[in-house]
Amino acid sequence: SIYHRYFFDFASNYNKNIFQMGSVFSTNSYLQYKNDFELVIRATKDLENLLETQFGAPSGKTVGLHDKITHAEQTAGLSNDTVRKMRRLVTIRNRLVHEHGFNALPDRIQFAKSYDSVEKELRDVLKNRNGSSCIIC
Numbered sequence: 268s269i270y271h272r273y274f275f276d277f278a279s280n281y282n283k284n285i286f287q288m289g290s291v292f293s294t295n296s297y298l299q300y301k302n303d304f305e306l307v308i309r310a311t312k313d314l315e316n317l318l319e320t321q322f323g324a325p326s327g328k329t330v331g332l333h334d335k336i337t338h339a340e341q342t343a344g345l346s347n348d349t350v351r352k353m354r355r356l357v358t359i360r361n362r363l364v365h366e367h368g369f370n371a372l373p374d375r376i377q378f379a380k381s382y383d384s385v386e387k388e389l390r391d392v393l394k395n396r397n398g399s400s401c402i403i404c
Contacts, residue, residue, distance in 0.1 A: 297379045303372045304363060310382045311360045314353065317386070321393055332357040339389075343396075349388040352381050 297306055315332055318324040322343055324335035336353045339345055359378065362369045372378050 297382065303370075303375065306375065307360050307363050307372065307378065310379070311356060314356065314382070314385065317389055321389070332360070343392050345392065346388060349385055352385045356382060356385065 297310055311332065315335060318332075318335040318339050319326045322335075322339040324330075324338040326335075333354065336350060336357065340350045356378070359372065363372070
């Protein structure tokens, strides 16, 4: 029946989304997205969520990702390299979303690797601060 098909599709997507929401992915899992827009948006949404929920970065429609990065930089003692990589990721995101002629990543693998290294340092900072590897604790 249509109901059962709808419910099955909903349940499958729900479980997949629960697994993905707030989860941290490796380069390979981000590269599963064949569309550059999806890859970039998912990665930067995860970055934004991490900065807000674990580093206390301000949220809201008037606060951009660069502002959240500045907050984390000032309060968490992030390395210059990580801050530079985060800003590069966000700049690429902004170009992809706002510039008419910019419709593809210059280097998908490098974008994913850069995100992974940023996320690793953020996790390490949290681990050192909290004494565990749990980013939710």
